[in-house]
Amino acid sequence: MNIDKKIADDLVANDVSFVTTVPCKQLAGVIEEIENRDDMFHIPANKEDEGMGLCAGAFMGGKRPAIIMQNTAIGVTINTLATLTQYYRMPLPMIISFRGELREPVACQVEMAVHTKALLAQLNIPTYHFHWQKDVEEFDNILKYTFMCNKPVAILTDANFWGGYGDQ
Amino acid sequence: MIRSEILREIAPILRDQLVVCNIGLPSQELHMIDDNAKNFYMLGTMGLSSSIGLGLALAQDKTVISIDGDGSVLTNLGTLPTIANNVADNYILLIIDNGSYGSTGDQPTYAGKKTKLEKVAEACGCENVVVCQDVDTGKVLQAAIDSKKMTVIVVKCDSGNIKLPVITMDPVVIRHRFMEAVKA
Numbered sequence: 001m002n003i004d005k006k007i008a009d010d011l012v013a014n015d016v017s018f019v020t021t022v023p024c025k026q027l028a029g030v031i032e033e034i035e036n037r038d039d040m041f042h043i044p045a046n047k048e049d050e051g052m053g054l055c056a057g058a059f060m061g062g063k064r065p066a067i068i069m070q071n072t073a074i075g076v077t078i079n080t081l082a083t084l085t086q087y088y089r090m091p092l093p094m095i096i097s098f099r100g101e102l103r104e105p106v107a108c109q110v111e112m113a114v115h116t117k118a119l120l121a122q123l124n125i126p127t128y129h130f131h132w133q134k135d136v137e138e139f140d141n142i143l144k145y146t147f148m149c150n151k152p153v154a155i156l157t158d159a160n161f162w163g164g165y166g167d168q
Numbered sequence: 169m170i171r172s173e174i175l176r177e178i179a180p181i182l183r184d185q186l187v188v189c190n191i192g193l194p195s196q197e198l199h200m201i202d203d204n205a206k207n208f209y210m211l212g213t214m215g216l217s218s219s220i221g222l223g224l225a226l227a228q229d230k231t232v233i234s235i236d237g238d239g240s241v242l243t244n245l246g247t248l249p250t251i252a253n254n255v256a257d258n259y260i261l262l263i264i265d266n267g268s269y270g271s272t273g274d275q276p277t278y279a280g281k282k283t284k285l286e287k288v289a290e291a292c293g294c295e296n297v298v299v300c301q302d303v304d305t306g307k308v309l310q311a312a313i314d315s316k317k318m319t320v321i322v323v324k325c326d327s328g329n330i331k332l333p334v335i336t337m338d339p340v341v342i343r344h345r346f347m348e349a350v351k352a
Contacts, residue, residue, distance in 0.1 A: 018223070018226070018227060041226065043223075043226070043250070043254055044250075045219075045246070045250060046246030046247075046249060046250060047244075047246050049213075049215070049216065049244070050216065050219045050244055050246050050247055050250065051219075052216075052219075053213070053215075053216030053217075053218075053219025053220045053223065053244075053247075054219050054220070054222060054223035054226075054250070055223060056216070056219075056220050056223060057188070057219065057220040057221060057222060057223025057224035057225070057226075057227065057232075058223040058224065058226065058227040059223075059227075060208070060220075060223075060224055060227075060343065060346060060347050060350060061223065061224045061225075061226070061227025061228040061350060062227055062228055062347075062350065062351065063227040065223075079212070079213060080213050080216065082212075083211070083212025083213045084210075084212060084213040084216065084220075087211065087212060087339045088339045088340060088342070088343040089339075089340050089343070090343070
């Protein structure tokens with residue numbers, strides 16, 4: 001299974017047409033897939049809270065948005081999640097590379113990984129963790145759930161899900 | 169002129185457009201001067217007025233004006249390259265540059281010192297950057313709307329605030345009302 005293509009296909013199938021990204025090595029494939037799709041507008045952001053602002057605007061303009069980012073971004077975006085996305089009750093699927101989990105080569109990444117689920121739980125953000133490739137089968141349901149309840153929803157995707165880091 | 173005087177003067181122009189208004193006093197002033205469904209008031213999240221406005225402009229065809237401040241643009245300086253590289257000709261970023269953080273007690277910003285936001289915007293790749301004095305805001309804003317070109321306007325004005333109440337509207341009501349106006 002090509003999980004990059006599966007994620008992009010599910011986004012399109014759920015009418016997500018506005019995707020903002022802050023890159024991660026693990027997410028490079030899915031970001032490239034989105035960039036190459038005519039049915040989704042891809043707008044890279046310089047910082048994740050900026051990206052959430054773009055998504056809020058796009059949602060109010062009638063588009064279904066999504067954001068792709070690293071888990072370190074949870075540290076950057078707590079205020080935006082609480083006072084914009086949640087306060088105004090807006091849906092936002094957050095496809096997050098879960099750095100610092102199993103098969104992570106960079107020690108510093110673990111320092112935010114240990115806080116990631118606790119922060120999301122503190123924010124009452126529904127959170128899903130993709131560890132095995134087959135977990136992606138749930139993605140379509142998660143998107144439907146997100147736009148049903150009008151909340152930010154986190155999909156944490158770890159290194160094992162993406163197949164490790166190769167020779168790094 | 170101070171910001172509230174500018175907003176009062178341009179209210180008849182803003183009334184026909186979708187407006188995303190910066191957190192704090194700017195939203196409170198606009199709410200008091202001319203509350204209507206085409207105004208989206210930010211109640212939190214300093215710095216994102218320009219980003220919300222750009223996302224809105226890219227998602228639909230109506231003209232969108234983001235009212236921002238120099239302090240808020242400095243908070244989210246990464247917005248300017250994103251704006252420059254994703255041109256939406258129905259988008260106007262109106263920066264009320266009074267050189268101070270008005271909502272928090274008029275502490276000076278770097279834009280009131282050496283930093284020139286118009287030059288930052290140009291260096292980021294924004295193609296239509298207009299600097300004007302407070303008294304010319306209406307004329308410059310109307311010209312930007314009529315040009316149908318994405319424009320960044322930097323309005324130089326005095327710092328200063330008026331006393332007024334906070335917005336007590338529920339955020340979901342603000343958002344829903346605004347989305348109905350976007351669709352209308």
